[in-house]
Amino acid sequence: MAPPLIRFDKVWKSYGQGEARVNALAGVDLAIDPGQFVAIMGPSGSGKSTAMNIIGCLDTPTAGVYAFRGVDAGRLDRNRRAMLRNLYIGFVFQGYNLLPRTTAAENVELPLIYRGVGASERRKRALKALAQVGLTGREHHTPGELSGGQQQRVAIARAIVTQPTLLVADEPTGNLDTARSHEIMDLLTGLNDNFGLTIVMVTHEADIAAYAHRTIEFRDGRVSADTRNHELA
Amino acid sequence: MFWETVRLSLTSIRRNLLRSFLTLLGIVIGVAAVIGMLTIGSGTTEKVKQDIAKLGSNLLVVRPARPDRSGSTSFTPRPLTEKDVAGLRSGLENVRAVAAVAQSTVRVVYGAQNISAQVTGTDDEYLAARDWNLVLGRSFTESEVRGGANVCILGETVRKQFFGAGDPDGQSVRVGKTSCTVIGVLESKGTSGFGQDQDNVVMMPLLGFQRRIAGNRDIDSINVAAQDGVSTTQVQSDIEGILRDTRRIAPDADINFEVRDMTQVADAMTSATTTMTGMLGAVAAVSLLVGGIGIMNIMLVSVTERTREIGIRLAIGAHERHILMQFLVEATVLSLLGGLIGIALGLGIAGLAAVSMSIPFAPSLAVILMAVGFSAMIGMVFGFFPALRGARLDPIEALRHE
Numbered sequence A: 001m002a003p004p005l006i007r008f009d010k011v012w013k014s015y016g017q018g019e020a021r022v023n024a025l026a027g028v029d030l031a032i033d034p035g036q037f038v039a040i041m042g043p044s045g046s047g048k049s050t051a052m053n054i055i056g057c058l059d060t061p062t063a064g065v066y067a068f069r070g071v072d073a074g075r076l077d078r079n080r081r082a083m084l085r086n087l088y089i090g091f092v093f094q095g096y097n098l099l100p101r102t103t104a105a106e107n108v109e110l111p112l113i114y115r116g117v118g119a120s121e122r123r124k125r126a127l128k129a130l131a132q133v134g135l136t137g138r139e140h141h142t143p144g145e146l147s148g149g150q151q152q153r154v155a156i157a158r159a160i161v162t163q164p165t166l167l168v169a170d171e172p173t174g175n176l177d178t179a180r181s182h183e184i185m186d187l188l189t190g191l192n193d194n195f196g197l198t199i200v201m202v203t204h205e206a207d208i209a210a211y212a213h214r215t216i217e218f219r220d221g222r223v224s225a226d227t228r229n230h231e232l233a
Numbered sequence B: 001m002f003w004e005t006v007r008l009s010l011t012s013i014r015r016n017l018l019r020s021f022l023t024l025l026g027i028v029i030g031v032a033a034v035i036g037m038l039t040i041g042s043g044t045t046e047k048v049k050q051d052i053a054k055l056g057s058n059l060l061v062v063r064p065a066r067p068d069r070s071g072s073t074s075f076t077p078r079p080l081t082e083k084d085v086a087g088l089r090s091g092l093e094n095v096r097a098v099a100a101v102a103q104s105t106v107r108v109v110y111g112a113q114n115i116s117a118q119v120t121g122t123d124d125e126y127l128a129a130r131d132w133n134l135v136l137g138r139s140f141t142e143s144e145v146r147g148g149a150n151v152c153i154l155g156e157t158v159r160k161q162f163f164g165a166g167d168p169d170g171q172s173v174r175v176g177k178t179s180c181t182v183i184g185v186l187e188s189k190g191t192s193g194f195g196q197d198q199d200n201v202v203m204m205p206l207l208g209f210q211r212r213i214a215g216n217r218d219i220d221s222i223n224v225a226a227q228d229g230v231s232t233t234q235v236q237s238d239i240e241g242i243l244r245d246t247r248r249i250a251p252d253a254d255i256n257f258e259v260r261d262m263t264q265v266a267d268a269m270t271s272a273t274t275t276m277t278g279m280l281g282a283v284a285a286v287s288l289l290v291g292g293i294g295i296m297n298i299m300l301v302s303v304t305e306r307t308r309e310i311g312i313r314l315a316i317g318a319h320e321r322h323i324l325m326q327f328l329v330e331a332t333v334l335s336l337l338g339g340l341i342g343i344a345l346g347l348g349i350a351g352l353a354a355v356s357m358s359i360p361f362a363p364s365l366a367v368i369l370m371a372v373g374f375s376a377m378i379g380m381v382f383g384f385f386p387a388l389r390g391a392r393l394d395p396i397e398a399l400r401h402e
Helices: A048-055 A076-086 A104-113 A118-131 A147-159 A178-195 B002-015 B019-053 B084-089 B124-130 B144-146 B157-164 B207-213 B232-245 B264-304 B307-315 B322-354 B366-389 B394-400
Strands: A005-017 A022-032 A037-041 A063-068 A089-092 A166-170 A198-202 A214-219 A220-229 B059-064 B093-111 B113-123 B134-137 B151-154 B172-175 B178-186 B201-205 B220-226 B257-261
Touching: A005 A048, A022 A048, A022 A220, A037 A220, A037 B172, A048 A063, A048 A166, A048 A198, A076 A089, A076 B322, A089 A147, A089 A220, A104 A118, A104 A147, A118 A147, A118 B124, A147 A178, A166 A178, A178 A198, B002 B019, B002 B322, B019 B264, B019 B322, B019 B366, B019 B394, B059 B232, B059 B264, B059 B366, B084 B093, B084 B232, B093 B124, B093 B157, B093 B207, B113 B124, B113 B207, B124 B220, B144 B207, B151 B157, B157 B201, B172 B201, B172 B366, B178 B201, B178 B207, B207 B366, B220 B232, B232 B257, B257 B264, B264 B307, B264 B322, B264 B366, B307 B322, B307 B394, B322 B366
Parallel strands: A037 A198, A037 A214, A089 A166, A166 A198, B113 B201, B151 B178
Antiparallel strands: A005 A022, A005 A063, A214 A220, B059 B220, B059 B257, B093 B113, B093 B172, B093 B220, B134 B178, B151 B201, B172 B178
């Protein structure tokens, strides 16, 4: 069996000093295999966002080991983690986080700029990614001219344009109505099925979590439940 | 990647057009002030040099010393005499010309017109001493000088006033109570550095002037022109030696005349205008500094305002140096743009000043290049701190920023 893509080994994350010290994560062990679609749930303050930031190489553990693709990502400096994110990880956020007054195509090209890809190649790949999320014909619209669902599709296109190994989604449907939410989830499921893209998604809606193969619940900085969903069975 | 960043910064400048313009204004005013001041200053220096050159090069002027106001002088005042002139003529080496001069302002009349002109009694060597040429006619002959003939040479202003397009040669003009025949016209020298019209003159032989206009034998000054390459300091001390002799001044007594070296006067004036230019430039440079602080301020605002954008960029793989570059280039482009506009504006102001003050327009490529380099540097220096602040942001915090 392939080694896990993501492995937490007694990961602690603490904030503050002395009496005010808070443990956001208190010795978490976790493994996620390549190709899995995982939902992370839990109340606010449970440590799920902290876990997600560590998984996305945005943050590092205070203690313990976080291995990404077998690399001890917790010990890498800012720029190396930036490189890791650029090469292997795509991000989708609740608030879309597109650059305002910048066209869809330009937004999607952004990660490729930091990879040093030439302009014409960038444009080609961006248009392809936009087609994949069903936004052909909207390439030159700015976020202000797009609906919430369309903006999130642009964000997904930006995340997959680099052909990442892992997609980290932070409440991707949090700002959308039910119909749009299910469209976005169908899109993510398709990416997982067709390209074997590993997805780690934070959500607090059970019907959204139900799209995943596996649900990990956090409570007080620890994993309180880890269930396989019926679809996978 | 670099051009990508430049394009990005231009886009960002365009998006905040008004704010960018106001920020630019600080640099524009600073650079325009520096360029304007330095260009006007070097024009003035140029003008002073030209004026001094018009006086004649290597010129020394001997005048009788005047008693000072308190009356307590250590010498006996005495006018210059023919004997002094003759002494200098025979005793001085390495000089081109020695000319005795007596002057006074007299009404000059031709037909129904009259003009108040500076009438100079002198000899044919005066023109050589002053590097002054004739545009028409001839200079005094030796016999005219010796006999104090009734002949005169007109300055351009007098000629224009009396004759316009007509031929003045051989015409008779009345100078004070006497009349004289025009034999030549001097080339125009324009206005002197002190605002005096140097062409409003009439020249006649010294003896004629003394007899018929001044009514005495006084000599106001002796102009001595040293040969090129000869030290005027040496000539000055030679003059002092000879005049001590002809005026019978004991070796340890104070001299009752003064020798002014026009070269030194020229140097003093040139260095005065250069110092002035430098000071004005320095004052203008302070406004450049203020402009730089404006850039820093606006870049800090820009970084804060775009915290989320920075977060996004960092999250999808931008390195610290990418963010640093982005804001550094933006600040540099901004101030460079301001610098270029400032140069155009400064040269415009200097051009207008040159026309209205009738000084030469003397733009210097070195100054312009310096301004370009300096404004780019200001962008980099004052943009660095805000850019670093942006680059050091924590992506998680930045993404959370509203």
